[in-house]
Structure formats: structure tokens, C-alpha cells
Amino acid sequence: MMRARSPHATSSSNLGWLSGRPNSTFRGVNLNASRLNTAMPSPISKPLRLSVRCAVRFRPCIDIHKGKVKQIVGSTLRDTKEGGSTLVTNFESDKSAAEFAKLYKEDGLTGGHVIMLGADPLSKSAAMEALHAYPGGLQVGGGINSENALSYIEEGASHVIVTSYVFNNGQMDLERLKDLVHLVGKQRLVLDLSCRKKEGKYAIVTDRWQKFSDVCLDQEILDFLASYSDEFLVHGVDVEGKKLGIDEELVALLGKYSPIPVTYAGGVTVMADLERIKVAGSGCVDVTVGSALDIFGGNLAYRDVVNWHAQQEALTI
DSSP: OOEEEOOOGGGOOOOOOOOOOSOOEETTEEHHHHHHHHOOOOSOOOOSOOEEEOSOOBOOEEEEETTEEEEEOGGGOOSSOOOTTTOOEEEEOSSOHHHHHHHHHHTTOOSEEEEESSOOHHHHHHHHHHHHHSTTTEEEESSOOTTTHHHHHHTTOSEEEESTTTEETTEEOHHHHHHHHHHHOGGGEEEEOOEEEETTEEEEEETTTTEEEEEEOSHHHHHHHHTTOSEEEEEBTTTTTTTSOOOHHHHHHHHHHOSSOEEEESOOOSHHHHHHHHHHTTTOEEEEOOTTBGGGTSSBOHHHHHHHHHHHHHHOO
16 A cells, blocks of 8 residues: 655655644644644745655664663663663674664665663763764664754754653653754654553553653544654564564554654564565554664674665665
8 A cells, every 4th residue: 555655854854734634632732723833934845745655664773872782672771770680681782883873874774763772971972973974864862852952963863863851751741842843843853652552552651661651652643743743763662672573553553544754663573574564554664673683683684684675665656
């Protein structure tokens, strides 16, 4: 199935808002009114065309913890001091974040994400080095807020990725989201909607995926948040880092309802999982692979995934 999609991150220059929908509310907030109140004067017009996607893309990743490139089971991260029995590390690389960035640049992979798994100076420095190695080719997340977001854009990030700052104390903070849009522009903002299953619904989780928010993914919330962001990044936290297979139900939800580019991460183990994402997401959901890749200590050949990505790109019209 093909459907019109917004241009991908690296080529977007849009600050226009989506057109209004029938009046609706979300937890007491009039969604249309909120959108109208957020609109700001801009000389940049809406995009002149939409691209039609009939294939998915591989989005690479660089996860940084204490300055080192690692693959960690995200759900084991804690805000408290990490004991050896708490943090589960699948892999730690002897290569720097900048080296991985250069590899992705050489292979022509865009829209990858650099995630700082901690706000320590070593991780921030490593992230900056990666951005400098591939300016405009990577998104960055981890501790992003209104005070530092613009600095990462200035250092070479194509986008900033935000979760906990917007979904604060279990609730969506619309004012913070508006502030970020004013600062960096809708076209530079990725919302991380990583989620866990709770009472049959996918609830967005924050604070290193330890806290459930009261926001669940469905068509209404995805439409609403698309008015404030260029892309979504969604980790299936229940399967992330565990190499147990993908969450096909979540992928299907994203493929059916996301009106903007969306990337899924979590559970990819073998090449067949990439095809499962392609089918479940109706060709509209991009994919990130972490722990399973041989460059991160796994058994799935990075080169095979890159070649698969090139085949998908050839199908894009």
C-alpha cells in the first residue's frame, strides 16, 4: 500500500502546520485550538509537494553511555547509581562515536540518531564529535531541552529528539513543546514516542523508559503531535535490546496512523525481521537496528542491512 508522506528529515524545510481537523479534545485540551494558538508568523511556506513512499529505510544509531558507544537494554537504565546487577550491557565498542558517524556517512545513510544515555560530559563530548564527523546527517537525543536544543543544531545535528522534556511527570507539557518549536522549528524536531504495553494500549514512557505517561498512541494523538514535529522515533521498549523479535502490532499501528515519517526500533534479530516491518508497517515505517548488528557484537551483518536499504531506496518513487 502506498500513501503520501512528508519529505524525510534531511530535506524538509517546512514550518507550516497541518490543516485543521474536526473539533476534538485530548485530556481537556482542545487540540485544534492549541494548534491555532501555536501557529507563528513564518516566511517559509508549506512544502510544494509530497513524496510517495513505497519502501522503508534503515536508520543507523549510535548509543553513547559514559562516553562509549554501547548497546544497552534500555529498560535496565536507572536514574539512580547503576549497580552491576541492574544495567544490562549487550556490547561496548572500542571505536568512537565519530568513527561510526563516518561509517554511516560513507555508506550514504541519513536520518540516523545519536542517543546520549546519560547527561555526563563524556557522553556529550562524544555526541558532539559524531555530529562534527557527519554534519546534517544525524539526529541527536538524550537530555534535550529548551536550553540546549539549539546548540546541538548549531553543532551539526539535523534534528533534536525529545521525550522526557515534553512528556513531563507523566503528562504532555504542551507549553514546553511549543517552546521547542519556536526555538528550533517544527522541521528540526523529532518526538520520541517510545512506549510500553499497558492495559492493552501503548503508553509513552519517559525518564529512561521507567515512567509511564498518561498518553497512549492512537490516531488522534499521532495526528495532533505531527503538527509539532517533523518525525517520530518509537522504540518498542518491551522488546528493545532483547533480540526477541519485533513488536508487529506496534509497527502496524504506526504504519496505519502516523501522518509523518516514523522510525521503529526494537527486537530486530534477523533479515526477515526487516521484511516483517515492511509488511506490518505497509511500507511506511523506517527501521533502526542496534544490538543485532555485527558492528555492535551481534550476528546480523551490517553490510547486508545496508545492501537491503539500497534495494528499498531503489523502490522509492
